[in-house]
Amino acid sequence: MNKVLRLNSRDKNILVKTPIMASLGQASLARMLDLAAAVSFEARDILFREGEHADVFYCVLSGYVRLYRLNKDGREADIRICGPGDSFAECLLYLGPNYRYNAQAAEGVTLARFDLAKVRAAAEQDVEISRAIMQALATHLLTTMDCVANDRLQTAPQRVAHFLLTSCPKEGTSASIRLPFQKSLLAGKLGLAPEALSRAFSTLRRAGVTVRGRLIQISDINALKQI
Amino acid sequence: MNKVLRLNSRDKNILVKTPIMASLGQASLARMLDLAAAVSFEARDILFREGEHADVFYCVLSGYVRLYRLNKDGREADIRICGPGDSFAECLLYLGPNYRYNAQAAEGVTLARFDLAKVRAAAEQDVEISRAIMQALATHLLTTMDCVANDRLQTAPQRVAHFLLTSCPKEGTSASIRLPFQKSLLAGKLGLAPEALSRAFSTLRRAGVTVRGRLIQISDINALKQI
DNA sequence: CGGGTGCTTGATACCGATCAACCCACGTGG
DNA sequence: CCACGTGGGTTGATCGGTATCAAGCACCCG
Numbered sequence: 001m002n003k004v005l006r007l008n009s010r011d012k013n014i015l016v017k018t019p020i021m022a023s024l025g026q027a028s029l030a031r032m033l034d035l036a037a038a039v040s041f042e043a044r045d046i047l048f049r050e051g052e053h054a055d056v057f058y059c060v061l062s063g064y065v066r067l068y069r070l071n072k073d074g075r076e077a078d079i080r081i082c083g084p085g086d087s088f089a090e091c092l093l094y095l096g097p098n099y100r101y102n103a104q105a106a107e108g109v110t111l112a113r114f115d116l117a118k119v120r121a122a123a124e125q126d127v128e129i130s131r132a133i134m135q136a137l138a139t140h141l142l143t144t145m146d147c148v149a150n151d152r153l154q155t156a157p158q159r160v161a162h163f164l165l166t167s168c169p170k171e172g173t174s175a176s177i178r179l180p181f182q183k184s185l186l187a188g189k190l191g192l193a194p195e196a197l198s199r200a201f202s203t204l205r206r207a208g209v210t211v212r213g214r215l216i217q218i219s220d221i222n223a224l225k226q227i
Numbered sequence: 228m229n230k231v232l233r234l235n236s237r238d239k240n241i242l243v244k245t246p247i248m249a250s251l252g253q254a255s256l257a258r259m260l261d262l263a264a265a266v267s268f269e270a271r272d273i274l275f276r277e278g279e280h281a282d283v284f285y286c287v288l289s290g291y292v293r294l295y296r297l298n299k300d301g302r303e304a305d306i307r308i309c310g311p312g313d314s315f316a317e318c319l320l321y322l323g324p325n326y327r328y329n330a331q332a333a334e335g336v337t338l339a340r341f342d343l344a345k346v347r348a349a350a351e352q353d354v355e356i357s358r359a360i361m362q363a364l365a366t367h368l369l370t371t372m373d374c375v376a377n378d379r380l381q382t383a384p385q386r387v388a389h390f391l392l393t394s395c396p397k398e399g400t401s402a403s404i405r406l407p408f409q410k411s412l413l414a415g416k417l418g419l420a421p422e423a424l425s426r427a428f429s430t431l432r433r434a435g436v437t438v439r440g441r442l443i444q445i446s447d448i449n450a451l452k453q454i
Numbered sequence: 455c456g457g458g459t460g461c462t463t464g465a466t467a468c469c470g471a472t473c474a475a476c477c478c479a480c481g482t483g484g
Numbered sequence: 485c486c487a488c489g490t491g492g493g494t495t496g497a498t499c500g501g502t503a504t505c506a507a508g509c510a511c512c513c514g
Contacts, residue, residue, distance in 0.1 A: 069376035077379035079372050091365040094358065100369055101376070130357050131321065137364040138318040142327055144371040145306050149296035149328070151378050152304035152418050156470070183493070191379050196470055198494055213493095382501070410461070420503055425462050440461095440511095 007038045007112065014061045015112050018085045020136045028128040035119060036112040047103040047111075048089075054099045056113050057089035063109030064181050066188065067101050078188035080144070081106070083180065087136055093120050106185050151191050156200040159190045161227040164209070164218060173221055179214040234265045234339065241288045242339050245312045247363045255355040262346060263339040274330040274338075275316075281326045283340050284316035290336030291408050293415065294328050305415035307371070308333070310407065314363055320347050333412050378418050383427040386417045388454040391436070391445060400448055406441040 007015065012033060015021055021032060038061070041047060047058070050069065058065070065082045079101055082088050089099065093116055123130040150159060163186070168175040179186060187197035201211050207227060208219035218224060234242065239260060242248055248259060265288070268274060274285070277296065285292070292309045306328055309315050316326065320343055350357040377386060390413070395402040406413060414424035428438050434454060435446035445451060 067372075069380060071380040075380060077376055079375050091368045093365065094362045095365050095369065101372065124354065124358075127351065127354070127357070130354070130361065131351075134357065134361050134364060135321045137361060137368055138320065138322050141318045141364055141368045141371060142322065144368060144375060145294075145328065147375050148306050148371060148378065148418075149304055151375065153296060153298040153302060155468095191375075193471055194493075195472080195495085199470085202494085421461075422463085422504080423502055426502090429462085 007033065007036055011038050011061050011110065011112065014084065015059065018059055018087070019139065020059060020087050020090070020132050023132050023135065024128055028126050028132075031122055031126065032114075032119075032129065035114055035122065037114075038110060039113045040108070040110045041105040043105055043107045045105045047105065048099045049102050050099055052099050053097055054089060054092045055116055057087065057092060057116055057119070058103075059087040059112040059114070060084050061110040061112055064106040064185065065109055065111075066104045066106050066185065068104070068188070069101050076102075077191070078185075080140075080147075081181070081185060081189040090119075090133060090136060091140070092116060093123070093133065106181060147191075156190075156192055156196050157203045158227050159192070160197065160200040160204060161207070161224045163190060164216065165221070165224055168218060168221070175218045175221060177216045177218070179216065183214075234260065234263055238265050238288050238337065238339065241311065242286065245286055245314070246366065247286060247314050247317070247359050250359050250362065251355055255353050255359075258349055258353065259341075259346075259356065262341055262349065264341075265337060266340045267335070267337045268332040270332055270334045272332045274332065275326045276329050277326055279326050280324055281316060281319045282343055284314065284319060284343055284346070285330075286314040286339040286341070287311050288337040288339055291333040291412065292336055292338075293331045293333050293412070295331070295415070296328050303329075304418070307367075307374075308408070308412060308416040317346075317360060318364060318367070319343060320350070320360065333408060374418075383417070383419055383423050384430045385454050386419070387424065387427045387431060388434070388451045390417060391443065392448070392451055395445060395448070402445045402448060404443045404445070406443065410441075 015033070015036060016029065021029060024032065036059075039058075047065065048054070060082050062084055065086075065088065066078055067080045067082065067088055068076045068078045070076050080088070088103065092099070119129070119133075123133055150162065154162065164177065168177050183197055184194045187194045190197065192200070201209065204224075204227070207223045209224070210217040210219070242260070242263060243256065248256060251259065263286075266285075274292065275281070287309050289311055292313075292315065293305055294307045294309065294315060295303045295305045297303050307315070315330065319326070346356070346360075350360055377389065381389065391404065395404050410424055411421045414421045417424065419427070428436065431451075431454070432438075434450045436451070437444040437446070
């Protein structure tokens with residue numbers, strides 16, 4: 001747990017470009033910025049646990065946060081990986097009083113923290129804010145439904161190929177990507193064990209994918225699409 | 228495709244108890260009811276397909292609807308099964324112009340149909356409506372996140388046990404359930420092949436689960452929780 | 455009685471988890 | 485400068501779970 005501050009101007013600049021904030025007009029934006037506090041966490045810090053009473057939600061300014069669940073014998077499964085601009089736990093604005101999953105800093109992170117009750121009140125008065133929240137919720141919902149469908153339809157190499165294709169520019173026949181986080185985190189995001197991710201990368205070698213550390217070269221984008 | 232009618236009073240009674248409508252006051256409720264049209268589909272009818280232009284969303288009055296995706300070689304995976312009271316595709320109120328999955332009637336269904344644009348306009352003026360929609364979106368989001376977590380953490384028998392536990396009364400040591408739909412639909416909902424569901428039921432026999440047709444007897448609820 | 459349809463059962467194959475060993479890059483301290 | 489430890493990643497061997505394919509069964513309805 002950590003420092004709580006008013007946002008500095010760098011943080012504000014990031015926050016303003018965030019999906020939940022980007023669509024807001026002058027007044028609504030000011031209102032939301034006024035409710036935001038900056039907090040930071042070290043790698044592996046737990047932000048909250050499933051079942052705890054929820055009174056704040058977050059928006060990532062830098063770094064990555066894992067949202068995950070545990071089963072009764074302690075195995076964990078990632079539900080979502082949140083990076084810069086992503087907000088999480090906003091779904092609790094209009095729901096039960098407890099967090100429904102665990103959140104952990106995957107590395108050092110800085111976050112904007114919002115008081116659920118205050119934002120709820122602000123949304124009540126300000127249609128722009130409530131519309132922005134709806135949009136965020138709808139987006140998360142579709143993303144999560146995509147996740148279910150992908151888990152159920154795609155094999156490990158296909159998931160990795162799909163991920164690569166969504167994180168490289170559309171045009172051109174080749175591309176190179178730098179992973180924004182550790183491979184083990186990517187594995188979790190794709191619902192794979194780290195070993196399975198590693199093997200998936202090596203089967204993708206024959207489709208023109210070269211991996212060295214976090215650098216990934218894709219020689220033939222169209223070949224990837226055929227996987 | 229089928230009859231389009233104003234709602235009859237039976238349908239209205241159902242619709243009014245629905246999550247999206249239940250929280251509405253007199254005026255907002257009237258406004259929404261005024262936008263609703265009743266439609267019905269035969270078993271296996273396609274309501275819409277992924278990629279089609281979306282101009283309406285639905286709320287189930289009776290029967291069940293499958294939401295599913297296809298992969299390129301034609302295999303399908305269910306994303307969600309919607310029963311009476313469930314609404315779907317409302318997430319498109321504030322998002323892209325196209326449906327993001329396929330919807331099919333799993334049996335004969337009656338639905339309330341809402342024009343996206345009109346509801347959007349209504350929500351813009353009426354905070355109650357927009358709050359109700361948010362609540363529905365948030366609920367769906369959490370449900371879908373649960374689904375991801377369950378898919379990634381639980382085996383087939385565990386998923387079935389979990390399903391049984393959520394569809395039987397909390398108190399008591401034994402219970403009996405009548406499945407509201409076909410087993411093959413349940414299989415899809417749980418992300419399983421029908422054969423796998425069948426086998427899961429038979430491994431649950433040793434935990435005191437007896438299946439005959441759609442009737443399921445659970446002799447020891449606590450035993451199920453240990454699976 | 456014949457023919458659906460939905461479900462179960464069996465045999466097999468595949469995919470990914472798991473466990474263990476190893477590798478490599480890096481940092482630290484003797 | 486080197487020995488060592490650590491953390492992230494890869495590789496190999498094995499196991500388990502579920503999909504798939506195929507056949508058989510039960511029930512319903514003509």
